[in-house]
Amino acid sequence: MESIDSAAIPMTEVNFNNLKQLLIKNCMLRVSPDEILEDTPLFGPESLGLDSIDALQMTVAIEKDFGIIINDPEVARQAFRSLGALKEWLRAELEKTPKTT
Amino acid sequence: MMSSLTPHGKGFSFLDTFELTDIPQQGLGTKWLDPTLPFFADHFPGKPLMPAVLLIECGAQTAGALWASFQGASAPAHYILAQVLQFKILHPVLPGDKIETKVALETSLGRLAQFEVVLSVNQREVAHGKIILGMMANKTDA
Numbered sequence: 001m002e003s004i005d006s007a008a009i010p011m012t013e014v015n016f017n018n019l020k021q022l023l024i025k026n027c028m029l030r031v032s033p034d035e036i037l038e039d040t041p042l043f044g045p046e047s048l049g050l051d052s053i054d055a056l057q058m059t060v061a062i063e064k065d066f067g068i069i070i071n072d073p074e075v076a077r078q079a080f081r082s083l084g085a086l087k088e089w090l091r092a093e094l095e096k097t098p099k100t101t
Numbered sequence: 102m103m104s105s106l107t108p109h110g111k112g113f114s115f116l117d118t119f120e121l122t123d124i125p126q127q128g129l130g131t132k133w134l135d136p137t138l139p140f141f142a143d144h145f146p147g148k149p150l151m152p153a154v155l156l157i158e159c160g161a162q163t164a165g166a167l168w169a170s171f172q173g174a175s176a177p178a179h180y181i182l183a184q185v186l187q188f189k190i191l192h193p194v195l196p197g198d199k200i201e202t203k204v205a206l207e208t209s210l211g212r213l214a215q216f217e218v219v220l221s222v223n224q225r226e227v228a229h230g231k232i233i234l235g236m237m238a239n240k241t242d243a
Contacts, residue, residue, distance in 0.1 A: 053184050053233055056213045063208065073211035 012065040014090045019083045026061040027054040038084035043077075055080055068093050106130075107162045108179050112139075115159040116202075119166040126206040128170065130163035136196035151194035156228045157185055160218035163202040164234055168214055171206070179237040183213060188230030198222045212236040 012018055016038050023042075024033055031048055041047035043055075050058075058080060059070040068090065070076050079089040106116045119130045134141075134151060141149035161182045169178040194200060203219045213235050220228040 052211065052213055052235075056208065056210045056215060056233060057186075059210050060208050060215060069208075071208065071210060076210055 014066070014087055014094065016083055016087060019086055019090075022061050022065060023048075023058070023083065026057040036083065038087070039082050041082055042080050050080070062090070066090060066094065068097070106166050109162065113158075114162070115155065115200075116162045116166060119163065119170075121167075121170060122203075124205075126167075126171075128163065128167035128204050130159075130166060130202040130204070132159055132200045132202070134194070134196055134198050134200065138196070141196050149196045151196075151198070151200075153188075153190045153228075156190065156194060156200075156220055157182070157188055157230070157232065159200055159202050159220060160188075160204065160216070160228075160230065161232055161234065164204045164206075164214075164216040164218060164232060167204045167206060167216070168209075168234060180234040181237055182232060183235040184233040186215070186231040186233065188218075188228065188232075190228045192222075192225065192227045194220075194222060194227050200227070207231070 012022075020033065020036055023029070023036065027050055029036075029048060029050075036048060042050045055076050059076060063069050070079065079086050105111075105114065106119050107114055109115075115132045116130045117132050119128060121128050136149070140152060140155070144150060144152050161180075165178065165180040168180060172178065199222065201221045201224075203221070205217045207215045207217055209215070213233055215231060215233050218228075218230050218232060219226060
């Protein structure tokens with residue numbers, strides 16, 4: 001049984017289109033991809049209607065694609081406000097991450 | 102030693118034993134399938150077969166025991182199956198088989214946790230998948 005920790009971590013570029021694809025692939029969206037804009041809220045009123053299970057799936061996908069672990073619900077709440085917010089948050093986190101070879 | 106490993110009634114318990122493994126965040130459960138279990142009579146008459154949904158339930162109960170062990174629960178915790186992400190049934194499971202269920206916590210966030218589940222009989226993998234459990238909001242664990 002392979003754990004996530006030992007999985008290969010491909011370095012995906014942090015941009016809106018990649019994050020949009022990650023969202024579409026991992027969450028059970030009920031909207032057209034065309035409706036997903038950078039500042040569209042992911043949760044709450046007037047949002048894409050994501051729920052807590054979708055949030056968990058996003059944390060799994062982000063760990064797999066970017067090697068960044070999110071296990072604090074408050075951090076997730078801030079990072080997952082919108083794809084734009086997630087992009088900025090991820091870029092800041094990757095800046096902090098030491099580069100390994 | 103707690104009297105039951107899960108909060109389920111005896112007729113819906115799919116976990117006879119549970120232990121943590123040497124690998125962090127993993128556990129191993131077993132369930133012997135008594136041929137007199139009621140569902141075997143009708144699934145299917147004359148050709149009894151463990152229903153696939155109950156294999157998933159087996160994984161969910163074992164994952165629940167693993168999660169409870171991390172939280173130091175003194176009584177079986179109440180978790181619910183929130184999502185079956187994927188599950189593949191590889192071989193039939195029959196009356197009298199002893200299922201070994203390996204579970205691994207992959208990640209958790211708040212009241213949700215995702216697990217990888219592998220079920221085997223006689224060291225042959227019979228099913229595997231990924232599930233998400235949720236903590237019940239208004240039930241206490243202790």
